[in-house]
Structures are given as C-alpha cells and as structure tokens.
Amino acid sequence: MDVNSSLLSILSIEVEGIEHIFFMYVKEIHEKPPEAIHWYKGRGEDGKAQQLWTERKIRQWLAIGKSPEIKIVFDQLMCDQSWTMVTLKGTSVTFQINQYNRVSQSDDELLARIPGVNPSTPPAVLYYQTDFDPSISFLVDEHTNCRFIDGTEYHQDIKPIYPSGLLGENKLYEYLKEKIIAVYEPKEIFFQMAESKNTALDKKITGFIQSDKVFRTDHYVNIQFKDGSESIGKADIDPVTGRWEISVEETYGKGRYLVINRKTGRPTFGENYFIIQNMTFSDHVARTILTDLFGRQIILLENGSGETSPPVDALNWDYTLYPDATQAEIELSDKIASVLLSLGRSIVISDPYFLGDLKEVDKKWTFASTGQRLFFNALITAIGKGVLREITLVGNWGRANSYVEGSQTDFERRYQMLAALIQGTFKSWPDKQLDRFEMVFTKGSFHDRY
Secondary structure, X not given: OOOEEEEEEEEEEEEOOEEXXXXXXXXXXXXXXXXXXXXXXXXXXXXXXXXXXXXXXXXEEEEEEEHHHHHHHHHHHHHHOEEEEEOOOOOEEEEEEOOEEEEEOOOOOOOOOOOOOOOOOOOOEEEEEOOOOHHXXXXXXXXXXXXXXXXXXXXXXXXXXXXXXXOOOOHHHHHHHOOEEEEEEOOOOEEEXXXXXXXXXXXXXXXXXXXXXXXXXXXXXXXXXXXXXOEEEEEEOOOOOOEEEEEOOOOOOEEEEEEEEOOOOOEEEEEEEEOOOOOOOHHHOEEEEEEOOOOOEEEEEHHHOOOOOOOOOOOOOOHHHOOOHHHHHXXXXXXXXXXXXXXXXXXXXXXXXXXXXXXXXXXXXEEOOHHHHHHHHHHHHHHHHOOOOEEEEEEOHHHHOOOOOOOHHHHHHHHHHHHHHHHHHOOOOHHHOOOEEEEEEOOOOOOOOO
C-alpha cells in the first residue's frame, strides 16, 4: 500500500484578487494518499478558502496528495514565484510568493552523520526572504497574533490553522521572524537498534525500521566497522514487522548502520551508531504488530514498555474537514486515543449510560453505533501503544436501562464479553492485558457525561 503522502499548507493575504503567500509549509507524512490532490473543505476545495482573520484577509489553503504531485506544485511555485490553481468547476486562484534564498539546515557537525550518506531524518529545506514583508508586520511584531493563528491561544475573531499542531508551538512566529517564507520537511524514517549478548556464543545486533512494505522489501541492512573498512554483517528486513537481526562474533558498541537499496547497491540512508554498554535497549525493539479497525499496524513493544502523550486540554473535530467519512472516523478515533494515552495506567469513565448498549446476534455481539466502534478502536490502540492497564466504568442503571435491551444482568454479561475481547486481543502479549476491568453502578442518578 502506497503511504507516501504530503500535506501542503499555504498562508496567504488577498490583495486585489491575488493570494500573496507569506508562509508555505510542506510535510511528507506516512499516510495513504488520495488518487488526486485533495483540497480540504473551506481550505481550497472548489477554489474557495475561508478567512482565518477577516480583518487581515488571511486564508489557509490546505491540500493532501501523493508526495511527487505535491512536490510539483511546491517546486512550480518556488521556481516561477506564481502558480494558478484551476478547479474542475473552472474556478481559478492565483498565488504569488516573494523572492527567496534556499538554505538547507545543516547537520554535518552531528556525530551520527556519515559524510556523503543521507541521514534517516533528512534536514528540512528552508527558504528565506531577502527582506521582511511589511504586509505581515502585525505578525512579526506581535507574537500573540501568531499564537492565535497557530492555535496556541484563542481569539473569537481568529480561526486557527488546521490540523492543530501542524507547525508546533511558536514555530510560525519563529519562522516569520527569521524571514523564512517556506519550509519543506521530508519524511523521517524511524529506526532503532541494539546489541545483545545472551551467551558467549549468542551475540546479535537487532533492529527495527518503521516504513512501508515496499521500502522494507527493496532494502537490506549492512552493519560496518566505524571506519567503513569492513562489513560486520548483513540482514534482510522483515517486510511485515520491520525487524532485522545479524549474528556476530563479537559486539562492538559502535559502527556504521547502512540501509542499502538492492537495485542500486547504494545506501538510501545511514548513520554512525554508538551503543552505551550495560544498558538494555532491546526492551524498545518492536516484537510484533497489531492491526486496528482501519487496517493500520500498531507496533507493540516488549516487556511492558509503552508511550504516553502530554495532557490534552481540548480537542476539536469537524466531520466536514475531511476528504471522506473514513478519514473523518480515523481522525476522531486517533484524537480519542491521544486522550487515553495521556491518562496513564488507570482511567475512570463516568457516563450514566456507560459505553452504550452492545448488540448480541447468534451468541455473538457487536457495537450498536459507529461512535462505540471508534472509541473501542481508540481504546485498543491506547492499550497496545501505551501503559493503560485498569479501566473503571461508572454509570447508572436507572438511566441506562431506557436505552439497552434486557436486564441489568444481561447488560453486565455483555460488558464481560467486551472485557474478554480486550484480553483475547492481547492474548499473545500478556504484559499488555488489563489488570482490571470494572463496572460501578451508582445508587443515585446523574446527568452530565464527564
């Protein structure tokens, strides 16, 4: 499955019918792209974009597409300093961008860098204006105005860019202050590796590469001595799990890690590696994967390790912002998962209706609504990726019985089946199974959901 997509975000100010770009951002992402470039509703669909700041005539134009197609649009804009979008309905929008100088962020001084070999995380390409754009002085001079636009702070008359967190806190202000007019951020290829020495005869270098199946099939790993004089060992990459393993006569603690393209024989990327001895890194090597409701792979980590997310103050989700219903559901489920990942090991869900009814057909049960399905997918994701091990549901039968079938005993039995499903999902990974799943029925009724 092709998962090479890019997001294109353009911030512009309209002047006499022309959209003058004051900041453009492209980010390569690990997602399945649409067949053709898709402009989001209210952000370029049919050539129309709502104003983020009406008084200042600021608009955001947002598109997702195959990385090569987005790159063509970006390159044409940067080369010609002008580009016209023509929609299927015949609407046209012309964009213009100021003169610039192209500068790549340099990481040549990094200890991990191998001269002449691309790193696993290519540096972002930055495009600097030759001078400050006076039309955005209200952003460069007023830090808070940038925070309203990037969504860090709220103002009733200013809409934030989408998706939230696209640029990171204060990044827009920092870019504009440095006269950066465009940023092209290549996709990172994440990898981990470790040396293990179980016995005097069992010595291995193991690792994991997060990428699509095609990349894993087309490449192999070559571990060399640090000076590149000799290969320590080579290994194929498992196309499903991304794992690789090399048996060695001795562990060295340092060397060269290269991912080689089979067709060209040249490294696609590589880095020097340094492993601190007597520290266990293998706990963080992926053991296997779990497939979620949408067919995406969740990487399960060994020995109970897991990730957590920072606290979430508030989340926004709008069905109309997404290209289709499936993508909207994916985004909602992921947002719920991010909340669950931020709550730690134990959670309490307080809702008079618990999680709603579960339908039973032919001694099998299913969810009664799409919302339940998306929540359960988020729950499984949070358990698999994170440290969640205890769930308590607080509800009121007096409120819930109006919306469920059968008696309270039947209702509890169906939820016991839900708990059994969760445990069964992680049967092969006991350290991921729940320590507790409990239902608490309150004596008094309560109204609000928390």
